[in-house]
Amino acid sequence: MFVVDCGWPADDDADDMHPDMGKQQPRTNYKLAQNPRDVLGTINWARVDFILISNYEQMRLLPYITEYTEFSGPVYTTEPTKVYGKCVLEESIQVAQGALYEDAAGSSSKMSSQRGLLYSPRDIVAAMEKITDVRHNEMISPVPFVQVYTRSSGYCIGAGNWTVEYKGHRTAFISTSTFVSCLHPQEWDSTVLREAQALVFCDAVDPAPSSTGSGEMGDEGSWQSAHVSQLLNQLCSTAISTLKQRGRVLLVGEPYGVTQDIVQLVSENIVALNLPQPQFVFVSPIAEHTLQYGNIMGEWLCESKHALLYLPEYPFSDKELRKKGHLHFVSSLADLATKSIPQGNWFVVVPPSDTETLNHFVRQWRQDAQRCSSADMASGAGLAKFSILIHDDDTARAQRLVNRLSVGTELTYVPVARRFTFHSIEQCLAAAERAHHVLVPSHVYARLEAKAGRYEFRMFEFSHLQATTVDLDTDRHLPLDIQSEMTRRVCEGGKQHALVEGKLSLSAGRIRLECRDEDAAPSEPTAETAKPKTEVGSQHKLGSADSANAPALTQRDLARWTPEKLADELNGVGLNASVIPASPGSRAVQVLVPGGSATIHLDNEWLVDCSSSNVNWTVLTSLRKVLKAA
CATH class of the missing domain: 3.30.310 (TATA-Binding Protein)
Structure with missing residues (x-):
């Protein structure tokens, strides 16, 4: 018995479940109202032999499992997942502690603080010590007669899809994955599909087409048909157009993942157009570490950036920006007041969970725009222009951000489709040569149900936190006493x-x-x-x-x-x-x-x-x- 991934919805996902938000129902595929302790209590952890972690977004519950349950087996993941996962856990602790402070002042974010304080910083350190690092394609044997290995999923640095083999029968767990080849992580390895007799798709985005008026969320087909490089160029063009007019840009995103690609594209195009370089400001307690890790983990990057390891230059542009004094890190909004950052064009990166900082910049920049006179605008000395960029491919979560910020035409939402959709899963099924059984999320099954009859394998559906039984009526492997x-x-x-x-x-x-x-x-x-x-x-x-x-x-x-x-x-x-x-x-x-x-x-x-x-x-x-x- 083993567990694949120990994730939980991020703290910003809890807003839909807050009593002050009314009875709005979440649209994404696994918005959960349960307490994580109650969910984990349904598992007999003493019987779990090992845990497999696919990426750094799937570690939120790991410290609680290793320190407060009867689980005593090994945990396997790649080195970047372990390093980035620790950063994500440390950030969640700080966000939760901030939420507790707000609770004491009369605010109400108990759901977020309750989730974040499942464990302490000491528990995070202890959990990291119990993780065994593995490399892609490295074969390990957690228990006798069982072999486990991982293939690159293309989603983020170090992300992988696990395959568990027992007596020649392979079951592949397709975690958060993408076919995109223009981002910085190592590309998708399709070998995982051709080897397995059973496929389990653990994660897929559930698009919720909607419109925000001036925000222009767009429909599902428009952004799915566009290539990710086109979407990134659209975000980059919006940012550069604003910076050209002496404006300021607020990018809502974590200080890792596709945010690194957007920052590098903006920086490179600014230099190519011979424009003044803006001040890049990251508001996050972990941003400085995550950007440095991207530079030193070149062997986990895509082929184009991996080739830079053999040249005297870094794969990313943050080192050059830091050297020229255009890169700044602040741990929080309070820390921003103590930093001396040149005024003018700012490119600010803020995580979506930091609502206080997001509201501060939107409120402050809107006041600056209202105070800007027509003479200042004519002379180009005013700061009337600002843009907000959102790139989350979870449209329901992005919709909440749009409603929260409410900035009208000043907001640009371009979903960079990095996670699998049902279209991507359909492509995977066409390449599953040896598959006998396929397990997909319920919202994916609803779209593929009409086409399920044309496949040679059997397809099943599952919902998160609900027990699913699959009748393996083919390819059954006999126990040793029957073979004897x-x-x-x-x-x-x-x-x-x-x-x-x-x-x-x-x-x-x-x-x-x-x-x-x-x-x-x-x-x-x-x-x-x-x-x-x-x-x-x-x-x-x-x-x-x-x-x-x-x-x-x-x-x-x-x-x-x-x-x-x-x-x-x-x-x-x-x-x-x-x-x-x-x-x-x-x-x-x-x-x-x-x-x-x-x-x-x-x-x-x-x-x-x-x-x-x-x-x-x-x-x-x-x-x-x-x-x-x-």
């Missing part, structure tokens, strides 16, 4: 193949073959054959009399149990069990576990009815332990 039985039959018959007859059963998550061998002499029941038998399905019968391998001893043992005794024994092994009030001719025990419940009917044949596969695993394992000890 087949080998024995082959050797006895002196043939290259043999027909094995029997019944497949599922017991506590293990598949077992129960054969009926009439020629074999009856033997005494062993510890293995005396185990309770279960049939495949949501209802499990223990001690069935029609099984050749169910000895009379098991039936007598089951008949001696009472509901009260069974409930006491189950409580003794850590379950919450209680006796259901008896009905005529029926005896039953109810078991409550995180994530569901189960009912055990103590009739002639015990019947275990579980609400989910996770509950099935937990209850049957504990029940087996109780029966063994009896």
Whole structure:
């Protein structure tokens, strides 16, 4: 058992769930109203063998998992993901602490602060120490008989898609990915699609076409059909046009990822047009570190920037800007007041979660524009012009930013489509040569459902935080005991193949073959054959009399149990069990576990009815332990 990615919606995503925002329903694919502690409590972390992290956006819950749950296995990710992930976690702590300060002053951002303070800075350091660095295409074995490796996803520096291989069967987990080849991260590796028998698409953007009036959000098709390089050039042109008029630009984005490409494009075009270089100001406590990491991790960059490693120059322009005094870093809005930054053309980068800083610049620049006289505008000495640029490809999240800033025609929204959409997933499915099963988010499945019949594989849908069961009816790999039985039959018959007859059963998550061998002499029941038998399905019968391998001893043992005794024994092994009030001719025990419940009917044949596969695993394992000890 393993976990892929430990992400959670960012703090700015909590605004839709705030009681002051009314009953607006989020449109993106996984806006969650649950508390992360409650969600994590539904998992038996003691049974999780290892964790795989795809990119630095998928680490928000990792410190809580490693420090406050029973998880004790290894965590695997690439070196850039670990480095950038630590920066993101540290920033979330500072944002949450700021939210707590606002709460004390009478503001209401409890949801954000509650999420951010799941752990402390010391927990972040401890979690980072438990991470094992891996490289793309490096084969690792977290547990016996399991091999794991990652391929580049193209999304950000160090991002990858994990493939888990067990006995030759490969399952690929396609996390946040992109086909774009004009950005600075290492390009998408399509090998992940051609190798796997099962594909799980963990993340895809859910476009929510809408209009903001003067903001011009545009519809889904207009920006999906355009190449990302065209969208970046459009953002760059808007910024340069504003800077030409002695204006100022506010870029809403994190100080890493595609923001680095936009800043470099603006800087290079300013030099090419022989215009005065603006002052680039990053308002973030982690911006200085993240820009430096991009320069020193050249081997994780795209081919064009990777080639610069062999030349005496850096892949990005921030070193040159710093040398000329045009690059400034401030940790917060309060820190900005203590910095001496030349006036004039400013290009400011602010994370979308820092609403206080965003509101400050919009309010201040609007006042400057209103105070600017016509004479100042004619002479070019005024500061009347300013632009706000948003590049988030999650249109619902960008819509909230537009509504929050409310700047009318001064805002330019150009979604840089970096994450997979259902169009991208459709291209992936065409290249899935060996796939037998595909799992996609529900909003993607709704758009592909009509075309699912033309594929050779079976397609399933899932929703976040909802248990999904996939019936792997093809390419089933037999356990070792079944393979041993087949080998024995082959050797006895002196043939290259043999027909094995029997019944497949599922017991506590293990598949077992129960054969009926009439020629074999009856033997005494062993510890293995005396185990309770279960049939495949949501209802499990223990001690069935029609099984050749169910000895009379098991039936007598089951008949001696009472509901009260069974409930006491189950409580003794850590379950919450209680006796259901008896009905005529029926005896039953109810078991409550995180994530569901189960009912055990103590009739002639015990019947275990579980609400989910996770509950099935937990209850049957504990029940087996109780029966063994009896």
